Amino acid sequence: RKEVEQDPGPFNVPEGATVAFNCTYSNSASQSFFWYRQDCRKEPKLLMSVYSSGNEDGRFTAQLNRASQYISLLIRDSKLSDSATYLCVVNPPTNKLIFGTGTLLAVQP
Amino acid sequence: DVKVTQSSRYLVKRTGEKVFLECVQDMDHENMFWYRQDPGLGLRLIYFSYDVKMKEKGDIPEGYSVSREKKERFSLILESASTNQTSMYLCASSSRSGRPPDTQYFGPGTRLTVL
Numbered sequence: 361r362k363e364v365e366q367d368p369g370p371f372n373v374p375e376g377a378t379v380a381f382n383c384t385y386s387n388s389a390s391q392s393f394f395w396y397r398q399d400c401r402k403e404p405k406l407l408m409s410v411y412s413s414g415n416e417d418g419r420f421t422a423q424l425n426r427a428s429q430y431i432s433l434l435i436r437d438s439k440l441s442d443s444a445t446y447l448c449v450v451n452p453p454t455n456k457l458i459f460g461t462g463t464l465l466a467v468q469p
Numbered sequence: 470d471v472k473v474t475q476s477s478r479y480l481v482k483r484t485g486e487k488v489f490l491e492c493v494q495d496m497d498h499e500n501m502f503w504y505r506q507d508p509g510l511g512l513r514l515i516y517f518s519y520d521v522k523m524k525e526k527g528d529i530p531e532g533y534s535v536s537r538e539k540k541e542r543f544s545l546i547l548e549s550a551s552t553n554q555t556s557m558y559l560c561a562s563s564s565r566s567g568r569p570p571d572t573q574y575f576g577p578g579t580r581l582t583v584l
Contacts, residue, residue, distance in 0.1 A: 392571045403559055403575035404512070447511075451571045456527070459504075461511035 361386050366448050366460040374468050377438050381463045383448030384430045392451035393424055395433050397444045398462065404447055407433075438467045472496070473576035475560055480581045488547040490579050492560030500563045501543035502573065503527075503535065505556040512559065518543055550583045557581075 366383045373379045385393075393410035408415065410431050414423040421434040431448055448460035476491035492501065502517040504527075514527030516535040524535050532554060536544045543562075547554055557580050561573040 394572070403578050405575070406572055409572070456514060456517065457571065457573055459512040461509065 363387060363452070363458045364448055364450050364460040366463050368461060368463060370464040370466050372466045372468060373438055375438055375440060377467075378434065378436045379438055379465065380435075381433045381446055381448075381465075382430055383432070383460055383463075384428075385448075385450045385458075386429070387450070387452040388426075388429060390450045390452045393422075393431050394449040394451075394457075395420075395422055395431075396447040396449055396459075398447055399444050404459075407446070435465075438465075440467050440469060443467045473560055473562055473574050475558075475576040475579050477579050478577060480579055482547075482550050482581065482583050484551060484583060486547075486550050486583075488550050488581065488583075490545040490547075490558055490560075490581070492543045492545070492562075492576055493541055494543075494560075494562040494574070494576075495541065496562065496564070496574075497540065498562035498564045498574075499540070500565065500573075501537065502561040502563075503533075503543065503545045504559045504561065505529070505554075506559055506578075507556050515545065550581075552583050555581060555583045 395407040396404040397407045398404040410422040410424045419436045423432045445462040445464050447462045450458045473494045503515045504512040506512050518524045518537045534546045559578045560576040563573045
């Protein structure tokens with residue numbers, strides 16, 4: 361089993377749609393969780409951290425379910441500029457981040 | 470803003486050449502990392518460093534070495550480049566006391582092609 365698993369997609373959605381990605385992780389001792397965004401041929405950039413209580417940043421909402429060991433990212437009112445690969449990232453207690461292979465989102469006009 | 474820079478955006482080298490990839494960060498971060506990214510495999514950790522002159526192997530260190538003589542600089546060395554080392558190489562840094570902790574900041578990447 362991979363340490364971090366994501367559906368690779370692609371998710372093709374129209375502008376204005378709501379889209380959700382899930383990610384599962386295998387190490388129950390993991391302590392930090394993140395979503396990174398990576399545009400084509402660019403470096404990953406931190407989108408948001410994920411906290412147990414869930415957190416929201418504008419149109420983006422991230423949630424953590426420790427019991428089921430999954431993380432989710434919800435994007436509301438999708439924009440063309442949201443098209444990117446979204447990487448789920450987990451920190452087992454080793455200070456080494458484990459990256460998922462990413463979920464590709466394509467927002468269509 | 471954190472800035473991580475890498476010496477080259479694109480490199481083309483020949484099999485057997487020694488290759489140096491340089492990474493510099495300007496935020497006084499203790500931790501620095503080298504990854505490679507390949508389609509379908511995601512980011513894989515090659516080496517990392519928690520302090521000057523300190524290095525630890527990541528998941529795929531074979532064929533690579535690193536050097537960290539100064540806090541801001543972390544170099545990746547391919548002793549004898551091979552075609553299977555053709556990849557995108559990404560450097561990252563993080564602070565032990567970052568907000569949130571463990572957040573890594575990436576450089577723009579070096580796309581290396583070995584012929």
